[in-house]
Amino acid sequence: MRQYLEETPLLDFSHPSLTALIRDRQWQSLPEEARVGAIYEFVQNEIAFGYNTADDIRASEVLRDGYGQCNTKGTLFMALLRACGVRCRFHGFTIAKPLQRGAITGIAYQLAPRSIVHSWVEVELNGQWIELEGHTGPSLRAPGLGRPPDLTRRRGRAPAPTFRKTASITALVCLTRPTSFTPRTAAT
Numbered sequence: 001m002r003q004y005l006e007e008t009p010l011l012d013f014s015h016p017s018l019t020a021l022i023r024d025r026q027w028q029s030l031p032e033e034a035r036v037g038a039i040y041e042f043v044q045n046e047i048a049f050g051y052n053t054a055d056d057i058r059a060s061e062v063l064r065d066g067y068g069q070c071n072t073k074g075t076l077f078m079a080l081l082r083a084c085g086v087r088c089r090f091h092g093f094t095i096a097k098p099l100q101r102g103a104i105t106g107i108a109y110q111l112a113p114r115s116i117v118h119s120w121v122e123v124e125l126n127g128q129w130i131e132l133e134g135h136t137g138p139s140l141r142a143p144g145l146g147r148p149p150d151l152t153r154r155r156g157r158a159p160a161p162t163f164r165k166t167a168s169i170t171a172l173v174c175l176t177r178p179t180s181f182t183p184r185t186a187a188t
Contacts, residue, residue: 048066081123
């Protein structure tokens with residue numbers, strides 16, 4: 001399990017910009033679930049959505065750029081989590097161009113590659129691996145999970161995640177309005 005905490009060339013969490021961010025935000029002093037939530041909210045809300053020069057850039061470069069997409073924001077998210085002692089791992093899959101039709105239109109669809117890679121991060125919390133997705137934008141609703149319960153509002157921040165479990169699917173659901181982070185794995 002140690003490999004899920006290791007620094008790698010992309011997850012360069014000992015870089016001075018990352019260590020300063022972690023120190024300034026005091027994430028390591030938070031309980032584990034709150035730590036994950038605070039880091040998630042930072043990556044989702046303070047790192048804009050945009051395409052970096054490549055998918056395989058270091059976390060410190062994503063932070064410097066101030067923007068990213070699922071792959072590069074995931075790199076930054078994982079580096080911050082690991083630096084704060086939270087085990088995490090990467091998952092991804094390829095989406096064929098025909099499946100992108102409708103989501104991507106016009107000239108963008110014509111110029112789109114034959115396939116793209118989509119990725120997400122899994123975090124170990126309370127002995128369970130939880131899929132975290134949605135750190136690229138303001139909201140995500142996982143099919144079949146329904147609307148999560150209302151959570152307490154806090155200082156106008158963008159949507160925060162709540163953990164839910166339905167049947168064999170563990171997913172992250174982001175609310176569509178500002179909330180505080182209250183993770184939980186709900187009973188099926």
